Amino acid sequence: MSPEKMVMMANQIAKFFSSQPGDDQAEKVAAHINDFWEPRMRAQLLDHAKAGGEGFDPLVVSAIGHVREPA
């Protein structure tokens, strides 16, 4: 999908979890992405992060480390 759409979808998830109490929001964002994003979507997300992560919400950036690398 277009990078803009992918960034928007990731940021939407971050937006929800950023409002949740606790200090594990980044893990929760990553867990959601791991549960619902198909490997090629996660690959695109990780590639975009490696390329600088333009447009990512800061919470997405901190979640990246917890996103499972597709096999």
Add this chain to the structure above:
Amino acid sequence: MKDFIIPWDDKDMGTPAKEGAPVTLTIDGFDVTVPEGTSVMRAAAEAGLSIPKLCATDSLEAFGSCRLCVVEIEGRRGTPASCTTPVAPGMVVHTQSSKVKKIRKGVMELYISDHPLDCLTCAANGDCELQDMAGVVGLRDVRYEPGRNHFEVRGATGANPEYIPADTSNPYFTYDPQKCIVCSRCVRACEEVQGTFALTIEGRGFESRVSAGAMGDDFLSSDCVSCGACVQACPTATLQEKSVIELGTPERSVVTTCAYCGVGCSFKAELNGDELVRMVPYKHGKANRGHSCVKGRFAYGYATHQDRILNPMIRDSIDQPWKEVSWDEALSFAADRMRGLQEKYGRRSIGVITSSRCTNEETYLVQKLARGVFMNNNTDTCARVCHSPTGYGLGQTFGTSAGTQDFDSVEHTDVVIVIGANPTDGHPVFASRLKKRLRAGAKLIVIDPRRTDLVKSAHIKASHHLALRPGTNVAVVTALAHTIVTEGLMDEAYIRDRCDWDEFQEYAEFVSDPRHSPEATELLTGVPAAELRAAARLFAKGGNGAIYYGLGVTEHSQGSTTVIGIANLAMLTGNVGRKGVGVNPLRGQNNVQGSCDMGSFPHELPGYRHVKGDEVRNIFETAWGVTIDPEPGLRIPNMLDAAVEGTFKGLYCQGEDILQSDPDTKHVAAGLAAMECVIVHDLFLNETANYAHVFLPGSTFLEKDGTFTNAERRINRVRKVMAPKNGYADWEVTMMLANAMGAGWTYTHPSQIMEEIAATTPSFANVTYEMLEERGSVQWPCNDANPDGTPLMHVDGFVRGKGRFIVTEYVATDEKTGPRFPLLLTTGRILSQYNVGAQTRRTANVVWHDQDVLEIHPHDAEVRGVKDGDYVRLASRSGETTLRATITDRVSPGVVYTTFHHPDTQANVITTDFSDWATNCPEYKVTAVQVSPSNGPSEWQEDYAAQAERSRRILPAAE
């Protein structure tokens, strides 16, 4: 396995069943014990004694007008009507004394004196209660001289002024006044059962006539919604199905389940041979209790429509015409292509879409095809675009993804919130049950941008209508919670007992923040703060509170958050876990609940278990002898994105028309066009088939065995009443495709598929066809812990343990109005049409709705120079279309509304690709648009129509 069954006893008991302490009386020498409040007529029927009757029927309260059911009661004077006389302890009743027999014969003589004696040529011959009663009372002659009457076209002195010709305006039934005995059953059915109040008795005495609507109306132009309740109630041929007039009275019947909305009404399909004569609502159906709507009752003609495709077809590319081929050729063509794509582009390059219109067994097989034959999790279903947020939201808060109640629960409700749902159009039979409860005094809060019929219609008025701006559901629901928490209206004991107390405190702190108050959000939501506060107080303190919601909740960027907010509201007020309360998603399609239960989603196996779980995968790996991919698959929008990108190449789409029903039509079309093998398995060449390479003909719900699961988790049997016109039931077609790809499946009946479902899915563990045959239906979970099924969920505690309160921060959608697109479009549906209209557009239902129209407020219309009925251009950043405008204040200024039933308007060319944050459920309900006058179809519509026509060409079959 019995495929054809005689319905269980559905004898008319005369008056409705009552609940109460047992009362024993004697009728004709037999002792009978019945609940207090039962009529003498019903008590007699319980004892197997039928008292003659005409104006009484057990779907309606007793009326006492025909005087045919008179009896004698020892110690009482006169001859009371048994229908209106309640039983009393020790009562001694005689139903066949010489006195009452004489009275009855006199009554019948009077009736027959003004009734044509054309029984042999009458459409109700053999199915007429007047005829039956004449027989029962032993009427042998009529002593009255010919005189004034209603049935002769001409009298001795010329035209008979009392004669009124039949009203044939309704496409499905006729009203023939000459046969009417003015028993008022139709009028009472319209009021009590349907709740529309379209019928009345006009005039007095001999002038009394059934009348639809106001003076000058006929049935079609009146408020009649063609639900069929009056036809069902009529004891004579006065209100008669046109199909019976044409085809004759049916001689056999099979109980089955309607294939339209998620209410899942039980019907008797009544036939002669394999010719369907009519569909009659089945009174022991636990979802509908004998009621129906215009779709289920009458709109089944699509099953035999000439547009049905009965032979498989293939083509190399979508610019070619279709070629009819044998099943073998079509299946091996499809199998070779799909396997070839996997070899070339990888295992995950193909996928399936399961059908929420097909049976559980069929859906189960389609997802099994993806997981066990394609070896990936690329399976999704129409629920993606409707109730996927329900799955996420209720799963997170309560621990399971389904409505908490049965439909009967509404009879115990005191306050109802209906949010983002329009049940009188979308779920009409449930709406009738709701309206009945409202007329009995329950209070109603409607949260909807439009003034739906529930807000105010005959004898119904919502206490509060919160007409919010589209896209602000979360703000409104959170403001309701704010009011409940800050005013101390919550049920603290319930919360402490049932929910996670720490999470509640965090939640309470969050909602108590003044920025969530109704006053602070009023400008944003457009809902007056005082009204919202009053609604919150009513819901919190008004007794049993139930919430019913629909796609107006889920189809938003924050759909899942609103579902969570609704669950929060129910927990806050202690409204989960008993009769009359609960959270009730009104599911759209007949088996969308079932298709979700059966593992249609790409992240979960049957029974809502994530594919990442080793234990769950093991169950299916052992059962199927394959290795299951632990990674989630693509959802429908992701499939389309991947297709445009070139990594998703093949799709098997069963009974779903994504090109018409999914948002952003141009994007869907681009995705489909980029695929190298699209297999459409459907009844008709639907819009998606314009981009298909293989067409596999489908079968209707009348042509196969299986089960549907409705919105209340009720598993209902679907029974084959005729052979599939296309040769195979849909489960057989899927199996043949799987086997063409080497699967080696050997099912010979859907009951074997259910056995596999029960063996692998704990919530279905005890479900068998034998059980369904015995009980009619059962609500899941049905297993050793709940052997009788589960009418109410979360009774002793939430499925997940403690209920979870989750913070619901409002986030505005990025879809915003501005100078170019200043109005908000929201979409929905209408009573007479269903979903993309593929079925209902092929029935006479089009007389009620032959095109999609745009509802626009008078102010917005005026500034644009738009008049009622004008063609207007409707444009968004995604695309534009044209349709006719209808000017109405049902929508607020700034909001426009339309439906998506017709492919030539294609409302979804306007909707965008924005979606719910958690589930990718599209944001159908909010699109920024502009409306302007127009002369006719847009260029896009013309191109689309031309492409569709080209694509539907079929080559003549080779000799």
